[in-house]
Amino acid sequence: MEHGFTWFSLLPFIANNPERQLIFTTIFVAAILCIISIKILFSIKKSPNPLIPKEKFCFQNFFELIIQATINIMKDIIGPHAEKYLPLIGSLFVFIFFCNLLGLIPGFLPPTSNLYTNGACAIIVFLYYNYQGFKEHGIKYLKHFAGPLIYLAPLMFVIEVISHLFRPFSLMVRLYGNISGDHAVLAIFSSLVPLIVPVVFLILGLMVALIQAFVFATLSTVYIGLAVSHE
Amino acid sequence: MKKWKMLLVVIGVMLLVCSSVLAEEGGTAAAEGSLAKGLIGLGAGLAIGLAAFGGGLGQGRAAGSSLEGIARNPGASDKMFVPYILGLAFIESLVLYAFVIAFLLRTKM
Numbered sequence: 032m033e034h035g036f037t038w039f040s041l042l043p044f045i046a047n048n049p050e051r052q053l054i055f056t057t058i059f060v061a062a063i064l065c066i067i068s069i070k071i072l073f074s075i076k077k078s079p080n081p082l083i084p085k086e087k088f089c090f091q092n093f094f095e096l097i098i099q100a101t102i103n104i105m106k107d108i109i110g111p112h113a114e115k116y117l118p119l120i121g122s123l124f125v126f127i128f129f130c131n132l133l134g135l136i137p138g139f140l141p142p143t144s145n146l147y148t149n150g151a152c153a154i155i156v157f158l159y160y161n162y163q164g165f166k167e168h169g170i171k172y173l174k175h176f177a178g179p180l181i182y183l184a185p186l187m188f189v190i191e192v193i194s195h196l197f198r199p200f201s202l203m204v205r206l207y208g209n210i211s212g213d214h215a216v217l218a219i220f221s222s223l224v225p226l227i228v229p230v231v232f233l234i235l236g237l238m239v240a241l242i243q244a245f246v247f248a249t250l251s252t253v254y255i256g257l258a259v260s261h262e
Numbered sequence: 263m264k265k266w267k268m269l270l271v272v273i274g275v276m277l278l279v280c281s282s283v284l285a286e287e288g289g290t291a292a293a294e295g296s297l298a299k300g301l302i303g304l305g306a307g308l309a310i311g312l313a314a315f316g317g318g319l320g321q322g323r324a325a326g327s328s329l330e331g332i333a334r335n336p337g338a339s340d341k342m343f344v345p346y347i348l349g350l351a352f353i354e355s356l357v358l359y360a361f362v363i364a365f366l367l368r369t370k371m
Binding site: 104107108201204205207208209211212242245246249250253 | 344347348351354355358359361362365
């Protein structure tokens with residue numbers, strides 16, 4: 032989608048190249064997250080007893096809140112072994128949430144409003160849950176594809192493979208459609224009525240950013256849970 | 263404290279002004295008279311309109327029955343939250359496929 036002006040178009044070597052701007056924006060978000068996590072790591076190392084939460088609201092409390100909520104939801108879905116899968120799901124949630132939030136700042140395109148970033152995340156999820164399935168069940172993981180009856184297996188196998196291949200595609204398109212649609216609505220309304228009214232859509236954008244990151248992480252959790260479950 | 267409030271107000275005003283300056287110009291130039299372009303536009307509009315119609319009905323049913331469930335048993339609302347959001351996301355993704363197709367059609371105009 033055409034975007035009027037972005038702050039990154041001021042940089043000389045990526046000025047007229049949307050793909051490079053996209054890569055730069057993604058790296059920007061990742062760098063912010065790295066800086067925040069290094070800062071939190073040092074503050075945890077410095078504090079005498081890290082189990083006691085900080086008095087003021089700071090980044091550490093914020094991320095503890097997010098991680099705790101993520102673990103609770105994952106335990107509801109996968110079961111007691113859910114913490115094994117926390118690194119991927121938690122970082123996906125935080126990364127996508129911050130990417131979506133970047134779109135609310137005027138002059139930034141959210142990195143998730145195109146198919147490339149989302150496709151990368153979705154393909155990683157696809158490879159990861161299949162890998163975990165094979166790791167958990169060995170070669171018996173292929174039984175998940177075969178269906179309940181042995182003589183229906185050839186038919187079921189094709190259908191299951193297609194439905195599995197469709198999962199990363201639907202993850203990708205869902206995130207892309209929501210975020211770019213939300214961005215387009217914000218752009219159109221702020222060109223119609225520049226004052227006051229866009230605030231409503233900024234609040235809507237905040238909700239969409241949170242809910243879409245949540246949905247992406249939860250669906251990845253559901254896929255992992257289906258792959259590793261003993262049924 | 264006063265400094266912080268002033269800073270917040272200034273940032274808010276800056277954001278408002280920025281968003282009005284940066285906002286895109288609505289509407290592209292009118293398609294130049296050919297029937298094919300008109301049909302493509304019609305197709306794109308019909309696609310997203312019909313998809314929004316069906317998706318609205320589906321999400322309305324889902325939200326209505328979940329509210330009914332919460333009204334009967336308010337304690338269940340925590341457990342219903344995740345499946346409810348997931349169900350809405352699945353319904354919504356069908357609408358978004360239509361949105362993407364309408365968007366692709368728009369770029370062909």
